[in-house]
Amino acid sequence: MCVAVSGGGDSLALLLIAADWAQTRGRDVCALTVDHGLRPEAAGEARFVAEIAARYGIPHRTLRWEPPQPGQAKARRARHQLLAAAAREAGSVVILTAHTQDDNAETFLIRARAGSGWYGLAGIQPLSLSPAEPPGVPVLLGRPLLATPRAALRDLLRTQGEDWVEDPSNENPAYERVRVRRTLAEDPALRARILALQERLQLLRQLQDQALANWLTADVELRPDGALRAPLPLPPGERGERALAALIALASGRTRPVRSDALSRLSRRVTRPDTLRPATLGGAIVAVRKDRLHVTAEHGLAPEQVNAIPARLAAMVTACSGHM
Incomplete structure (x- = not known):
């Protein structure tokens, strides 16, 4: 450590x-x-x-x-x-x-x-x-x-x-x-009031993050080429946006968060898969094929980056769970 x-x-x-x-x-x-x-x-x-x-x-x-x-x-x-x-x-x-x-x-x-x-x-x-x-x-x-x-x-x-x-x-x-x-x-x-409010918000966030960890573990399929697939519809509400952001980060290999307004727009488009054309965001291509969401890197990743995606997915699940 x-x-x-x-x-x-x-x-x-x-x-x-x-x-x-x-x-x-x-x-x-x-x-x-x-x-x-x-x-x-x-x-x-x-x-x-x-x-x-x-x-x-x-x-x-x-x-x-x-x-x-x-x-x-x-x-x-x-x-x-x-x-x-x-x-x-x-x-x-x-x-x-x-x-x-x-x-x-x-x-x-x-x-x-x-x-x-x-x-x-x-x-x-x-x-x-x-x-x-x-x-x-x-x-x-x-x-x-x-x-x-x-x-x-x-x-x-x-x-x-x-x-x-x-x-x-x-x-x-x-x-x-x-x-x-x-x-x-x-x-x-003021400090005391903030900390009391944060304690309550933290409990809510822990529930949301644990749900995301469960979804990443149970529903996301990782392909040998580094592409990710997930069933539709995505989780409801904000959790769906965070799920989409996680898939984009994993597929692209990037760690910088995508713009929240662009993420919200794309998340809304994913709820209408019949009209969704392949879209790019955060270095990833997001598309719908046969009622499943497909997320791949916009530009080809090096083999070592592709090989690191399973470990990165596991680490993301660990972080969402909040414990090692």
Whole structure:
């Protein structure tokens, strides 16, 4: 198992928790730190993490992005690619990240402002498929601290006599998350209401995701050439859109979500199979043949990408189920 550790308080606390877990169970843990090369302090922070990991007997790797490029979206994609590749090299299919209860509350307000529906407002998920692009064995992101407040993790570090790094960007109001964090700090009652609502939404999402996992397991046929077939009609409502999105992602080998408006339009067209002509979306071709939905890659996939689809399907089912 691998742990993503930046040097901040959340991820360092997760590293200590993982080290204790591994020691009591005789398991291996590897710490991974990404140096994007965008801040001069990053190299020193990676060395700081390496020193702490060494004290706890945990192997550590610093992953460098070469060449660094400006832009948060690019840096995020590069981070996931580097972490996934390192996890595979370490023989792990799970990377733990230190998202906390506070991150979930902040995410609620950010997504609400962006117009997210109830499914997104349910928050960060405890288990999800890494957005790293194939090829390679699918990697899952585990988030065991979603019920833990950020302050409790800082208290844990203090009791252990450990310090942590404070990223200056966490105080920069130019970032929306920083502004949202300040709003929640000033209004604890708002934070409590958000978390209570998220708990209810999370229960609903778990039911929806488990139903999708059951559908993917029972009804989807995977062909040797990488094509996928599914019976019609698709599951009702929003679940049908998510089912279609899952088939498109599997067939195309892409991890970026398709546009929700385009997905909704195509999902409505699929409900009228007699008039549906083959359509393309997200790098996949969607067609109806003999009352079954067929989804194939728009452009030919490399053999290793085709061979990885069964494992990717299994990982998607695991993520939807919410447990390993």
